[in-house]
Amino acid sequence: MSNTRHPHPNGEPRASQSDGRPGRNFNVVVLRQDGPGRPSYWERHIVEYEQDMNCISVLQKIAANARTADGRKVAPVAWDCNCLEEVCGACTMVINGRVRQACTALVDRLLQDNPEQIELRPMRKFPVIRDLMVDRSRMFNTLKKLKAWVPVDSYLDMGPGPRQSQENQQMAYVLSKCMSCGCCLEACPQYLKIELERKEGETEEEFHARERELHDRAFIGAMGIAAVDLFNTNPVGRMTATERLDALVAEGGIQICGNAQNCVKVCPKEIPLTTSIARAGRAATVHMLKRWFDR
Amino acid sequence: MPAIRIENWERFLVSILGPSSPFGQHDFIIRRIHSLVGLVPIGAYLIFHLATNAAIIDGVAAYQHRADQIHRLGPTTIFVLEWLFIFLPILFHGMIGMLIVARGERNVANYPYGGNVRYTLQRWTGAIAFVFILWHVFHMHGWIRAEWWISGVASRFGGHRFDPENAYSAAEAIRASWLIIVLYAIGVLASVYHLANGIWTMGITWGVWTSPHAQQWAKIPCLTFGLLLGFLGLGSLYAMVAAEPPQTLVAPDTANIPPAIHASPRS
Secondary structure (H helix, E strand, O other): OOOOOOOOOOOOOOOOOOOOOOOOEEEEEEEEEOOOOOOEEEEEEEEEOOOOOEHHHHHHHHHHHOEOOOOOEOOOOOOOOOOOOOOOOOOEEEEOOEEEEHHHOEHHHHHHHOOOEEEEEOOOOOOEEEOOEEOOHHHHHHHHHOOOOOOOOOOOOOOOOOOOOHHHHHHHHHHHOOOOOOHHHHOOOOOOOOOEOOOOOOOHHHHHHHHHHHHHHOOOHHHHHHHHHHHHHOOOHHHHHHHHHHHHOOOOOHHHOOOOOHHHHHOOOOOOHHHHHHHHHHHHHHHHHHHHHOO | OOOEOOOOHHHHHHHHHOOOOOOHHHHHHHHHHHHHHHHHHHHHHHHHHHHHHHHHHHOHHHHHHHHHHHHOOOHHHHHHHHHHHHHHHHHHHHHHHHHHHHOOOOOOOOOOOHHHHHHHHHHHHHHHHHHHHHHHHHHHOOOOOOHHHHHHHHOOOOOOOOEOOEOHHHHHHHOOOHHHHHHHHHHHHHHHHHHHHHHHHHHHHOOOOOOHHHHHHHHHHHHHHHHHHHHHHHHHHHHHHHOOOOOOOOOHHHHHOOHHHHOOOOO
């Protein structure tokens, strides 16, 4: 499903051969946007095939050439990337309709699935900063709302923490692999985009405060729920479990989950998100009953 | 209300209703009640309703007997029970459900996974079942058992077709048109799917089955339950269409019913 429907520039010249074999060119269409709140538009680029390319090297080639398929000189396509080994999540984008990291999206595989072209667009659930760069600060606000950390700050040496069972360690390790890339949120039909427009005369601080307030009321998503599960399992984190559970059942909490289970399918780190959701659901049930009867 | 950019018509609703939930800080408890009410009393009543309707499979006399057994409770008791345990819970579940549907998007085209298909179907069948039930209750029952409403409105617009003293009237109302038969088949299947899949998602929501293995396993009883209930519903519908008219309007089994109750005017 496409939220912004634009015609692909079919009339423009295409790469003469795009079967992805060495020495050939292939088409890349990019959904571009010049800035926040600006209209988006599709642009076609022709990229020369090289062996073992990924979508980052494709974008590097596009930036170096900075010409569309019909030879028009354009500003280079902007994108985010950092680690280039699928542990930072910065280069997350929608590639051929599916959200994933550009660094591990291999061109050979993509051209096998669709020899015609590779389609790149920014994530739909986050405000676009420019082209393929999005503002994912809502996820950070979610983690702050859920107190997704272990409080150990103190002036005193508190000594070693409680021991963790092997079973807990293994479960926590899998959950701790989350890199907040946002794939689970992008694929989630219950997670809706929030994009604020800056009012006239509004300072940066006022704008972010307004944004934060809105983020606090909106759905936390699978990433947030798994964070609660992780920190409430930790022996030290468990000491402040009630605060996290309060945030879990607040407005925008776990109740919005519709059990479509796309999150677990698209998670690049293969985190058992739906298990976390069910475990957090059980904790929320118990928490609700406690709140009712232990008043 | 902050300005939120509208990307398509589904999100238009979100822009009106606010960014997250229509129930604010009571969202969690309202959604959990919505979930619970779907199982009890609504789900339980659906089983009861389809099971009692299935008496038509044994013939019109058995069906009449079942109707008499239910209506022996008397009009006041039935009025209290049907509003408290059937109509009000369905109205609550349905209206909250419509808001939930309006607050999601459909993305099966890009993420065609089994769970996503079931999620989408759950929303479609929920909306279909709600509209169907509103019409079905009007069609058979008439919504309100007041004389002025029944004679003035319900009967005039094709409602209130079921007469408990002549239970065969239900079969007549259904076979009046092939369109009604099709609507009933769709309505029954939508309701049954929504309940069976709803029980499965409820198990995750409340934290009954948590591990992928347990969730996979839980699909088996939910699917079996749905198939059995679906066959029961469609079997009853077929029997309704195929039912033979009764010889007399008063079924033979009503002899043991006290005449005082049987003759009482239904308000």
